[in-house]
Amino acid sequence: MSATEKPPLHNEELRISAIAVSRGIGDGPAFFLPAFDIPAEHRYLTDENVSKEVDRLKFAVGRAQVNLDKLASPSAGNDSIAGIFDTHLLILDSFAAKVEHRIRSEHINSEWAIEAILKDGVARQGTDTDKHLLEKHLDLKDVAAGIVDELRNADRVDIPAGSVVISREIRPSAVMEMARSSPAAFVTRRGGWTSHSAILARELGIPMITGANLSMIQPGDRVIADGFSGEVIVRPGEKVIASLSSAQISIAEPVSTLDIGQETTTLNGIGMTLRVNAESAVAYENARRVGATGVGLFRSESLIPKSGKIPNEDQQAVAYMRIGETVGTAGVNIRTFDIGPETSNGMSVAERNPSLGLRSIRLSLAEPELLKTQLRAILRANDLGNLSIVIPLVSGLSEIRRFRDALNQVVESMSASSKWIPRVGAMIEVPSAVLTAREIADEVDFLCLGTNDLVQYLLAVDRDNERVADWYQTLNPAVLRAISEVVTAGRDAAIPVTVCGEMAGSLFYIPLLIGLGVRELSMSGNSIAAARRLIGGISSLDAEAVANEAAAGKTAAEVDLALRKLYLKHWAHLFPEGFLELKHS
């Protein structure tokens, strides 16, 4: 090759911009999953072969069910993961009935019937880009593929450990299966933040990127999947590899090198409490290993399976006891059901504004049996006296008082052996609760700042509506003032204030929160190690100065710009290259 000739394309570094849906940086050789589109052969069946084919189908469905049962059982380790496969179990029955109907009415083989039903689904879906429909279809395909695997007795996907798994889409069950081989990352064409595969990847701590154009990647290429920026770097050059190592060192240092036993303190020695938002013993254990102290938020509605059936008192007591025993004295804040009427009684109640409707504490107070059953379960599980209760969507003091009345009644009705009375805290996520935080703080044991909803309700912007995503501004000056107001109310009443929304686990917001006086954060387990590392490099005095200066901004954009400049000035060394240029809201 002459000196002027360009090297062949497949040697060049290439960057693909996509969407990060599970954080972390994965680096490894590209491994392409075999496509799981199902190529089926058409067989026409005689009358007598139809019932044999139905038997063959039933056998395969039975085996697929056993596989799903294993994944759906809470002993699989994680209740929210198990919930996903609960849904698949529900789909399996009705899907199998449809396949059987096709076999009988059209005299066709199982595989052909399955493919026909899936094609009908795609046709009905048409050009609809509704995320939920797409996700439902992926669930259906996953269930179908499970049956076809059994019909063919197909081998499971085996991936080389440490590889970056590339696929047009990845089934949730495949995510679970592949997790055992420790993939470096997943990169897909299709999927989204709320897809079950992405939820699983986040739970399992595997970086994942979706929306990537995969055509430029070749099997075996070295690939860096940056689950912070959403960038996929194919065949990275030396410069990228060098900067990658420094990014990993500053943010994603392996667990073994963290000072696990040590408390989390700022550079100037101010103690910070880092809790985890978790719903299972396994999730807590993983977070504890990287330095979490207690569960700051146990979203009890995660115990409700997708079928919507509320667990009874015994089932709830077992779940609360299990997490309580695992966590011990560090304590667990159990949030009462944060649900709407559609979940509590299975009725589809058409509320015009569901997020402003009969939900959360309002619903618990309106359905006393729902609340009292939950309170009895918590009291029964509170043998160690380490369970606290958090009330969601508090709008004022009257709900706290009504809640306490219900709690007192339940305590009175129970035997003397279960009389550890839990501490009671209020979620502060509604503007009226911010403005009356002082009154609330006088009558509760702690406050939890739910910033996800706080931004939604303070700015009147639906947190789940992509069309108004630009209005969901975490850095709106009103949000900063609200946080500061609540922190001060907590301090004056001498009770803890824990920030437990997504803000708490974001490296971009943590210095700001420290500067606003926050000393307790509760976040997803995946964020803890990096958060601790960052906090250790920050002086609370600098953070206060930064927060004061940034809070002078009059719009979210001004606050954002000020923060970036100040972070670069004080702490550029603590963030990976390019991190401060990313969008963080």
Ligand code: PEP
């Ligand atoms: C919040 O609103 O910030 C919160 C922690 O609760 P959720 O996200 O469950 O509403």
Ligand code: MG
């Ligand atoms: Mg909330």
